Amino acid sequence: MTARGTATASRTAKGTSAGARLTGIDAARGLALLAMMATHVLPTFESDPQLTPTWVGLAFSGRAAALFAVLAGVGLALSTGKQQPLEGSALGAARRGIALRALVIGAVGFSVGGLEVNIAIILVHYALLFLCVLPFVGLGARRLLLLAAAWVLASPVLAYLLRPWLLAADPPLRLGHNPGWEDLTTPARLLGDLFLTGYYPVLQWIAYLLVGLAIGRMALSKSMTPFLLLAAGTVVALGAKWLGIILMEDWGGRHALEAQIGDPSYPLESLLQVNLVGAEQSGSVWWLATSSPHAGSTLDLLHTAGVAAAVIGACLLLARLGEWVELDLLLAFRGAGAMTLSLYTGHLCVMAALHNQPLAPGWTVDGVYWAQVIGVLVIGAAFAALTWRGPLEWVTHAASRVGSHQSARVRQPTRFR
Template structure:
C-alpha cells in the first residue's frame, strides 16, 4: 500500500523508493510470518533446535503488522507534516472509512469459521483510535506509547475480571460482546495494541530517509528487546507465573499482552525495520519479491485465510511443513507476478476506491 503513495516534490526519487520498498518488505515479512503461524506446525522456540526457529514469528509478526499500521496512518496523513483545517477533516474521514471497510472484511473472514484469529478488526479499531493523535509530534506520541505500555496490560487484567460476560484474562475462549473481545479479551486486544499503533505513528512522522533516524530506531529496538525478554526471564524466576492473572504479567509469551512482551516484540519490530531501511538503498532489487507481498497485504492475508478454509482438516499435521513451504512459495510468486503486472492488489484497490469516493462525496 505504501508503494502507491506519491512523493513530495522535494524528495529524491531513489531514497524515497528505497524507503517505501523497506516498509513494504517489513509488511511482507509480517504477513508471511502470520502465514507461518497459521499454517506451519507449532513448535516451541528453542535456539538449539533449528526446527523451532520459525516460531519466532508467533506474536511478533502480528505486532510488527500493527506497528506498520501506525506508520501507514502517518504516510496517509502528511508524513512529517500533519494536515490541518479542512484537509485534516478529509484525512480523518478517509482513514475512518478505511477502518470501516477493513472491519467488514475482517468480519467476513471471521465468518468463514477457520481457527485463525483474524487481526483485521483490531487493525480497523487501531485506525479509528489513532484519529485524535494525527497532529501530535513524534515525541508526544512516544511518551504516550511508553506510558500506555505500562498501564494497558494492568488495565486489561482488571477489565477482564470486572466486565459483564468476561472471562479470565488470556483465556483461550471468551464470551461477551465482540467489541469487548476486540478491546480487551482477544488475541489482539486493542487496549494493549494501541501502544504499537502509536509507536508506528511516531515512526512514520519521522524522516525515515535519514540515516540518523534509522540508527536511532536500531539503538532503541535492541535495548527494548533486551529489556522485554531479559526482564521477563528475570521476573518469571520469582514464583509461578501461572498462579493468577496478575502473575502472568511477569511473562513475555506471545499474545500475553504484558509490558515485557510489548517491549520485547516492539523492539524486535523496530530493529527489523531499521535494518531493512539501512540496507534498502543497496539491496532494493533483492527485496522486491517480499516487498511485493507487503504492497498488497490485505489481499494476501485474506487469500491465505480463504485457502485455509478450503483445505480445512484435509492436510495431516505431519505434512504441515510441506504445506507451509507451498503456501510461502506460491504467496511470494503470486504477489510478485501480480504487482509486476497490475500494481496494487484487488482488495487494496477496493479500500482505496471506497475511501476516496467517500471523501469526494462530502
C-alpha cells in the same frame, strides 16, 4: 554544476530516498505476512509431553502480528503528512478516509470470520485499531512517543483490572471464536472481546499503532534513521525480554504463577515462551511481569514493538542498499507487503479449504507452508512489477478517496502504500 543541475540532482536524491523508504516499509509488511502465515500453518509446539516450543513459536509468535500492527501505524503516518502531520480540513479529510478504509477492512474481517480455520483472524481488530487512533494522527513524533510510552505502561494494568469483570459477566464477555457478522447482535460481548478478552486486545494494541505513527513521523529518508531504529529497537527488545526472564526465573515469578493457577492444562514454562492466550491472566500481579508473546503486558509490548522497530530499520537499510547497487533486493517482499489484505485473505481461504482435510499424497505441513510462501512472493512480485494494486487494496483505496473527498486528478506518489 548549474543551479538547474543542482535542483535536478536534489529532486533525484529525494525521489530515491522516498522510494527506498516505501520499498522498505512494504518489504517489512511482506515479512510480517510470511511470519504470521508460519504461525498459522506450522506447529508452535512439539508433540512431546513437555510441549517444547518449535523454532516457529520461539521466533514468530507474538512478534509477527505486532510487526503488522506497528506497520499499520507507519502507513497512517505516511498517508497523513509524514514528518509534518496534516492540519485543519486536510486532517479531517484524511481521518474520514481512514475511517472508511477501516470499515472496509472490518467488513472483510467479519466476512472471513465465519471460515472454519484454526486461526485467530486479526482483521476486525485491525480495523478497530484504525478507528481508535484517529484522534492521534495529527500529532508529531515526540508527542506520539510520549503517548506510546504512557500507553505501554498504563494499558496492561487497566486491562488486568477490567478483564475479570468482563469475564465474570453472565454470559462472559468473550466470544471464543473469530468475530463474524452474527456477533453484531451482541455488541457488549463483541466489544468486550475485541478490547480486552480476545486474542488481540485492542486496548493494549493501540500502543503498537502509536509506536508506528511515531516511526512514520520520523525522517525515514535520512541516512541515520534506519540505523537508529535498528539499534534502539534491538536494545529495547533484548532489554525487555531479559528483564522478563529475570522476573520469571530468578525472582520467582513463574513459581508464583504456577502455585496460583494450580495444575495448568499446558506447561506454564512453555506457554511463557510461546503464547499466553490460553492462560487466565488474573489473580496475581506477576502476570504483569511477563514478557511472553500475547501477554499484553508492558514488557511484552516493549519487546515486540522493539522487534518491529528493528525489522523496519533493517528493511529500510536493505532497500537503500538495493538502490545503491541498482538492484531491487526486496521486490517479492515489497510486492507482497503492498497487497497484504488480499494475500492474507487468500491465505485464510486456502487454510479453510484444507481445514480438517487429509493432505494429498506426498504433501507435508511444511510443504503446504512453503507452497503458500512461493505463491505469495510470486503474486507479490508480479503485481509490483506491473504496478498493480491488489483487489482488496483497490477497494480500500477507493473507500479512502471517497471518505477524504480527494480529487481523482490528485497524483498519488506511489501505488504501494
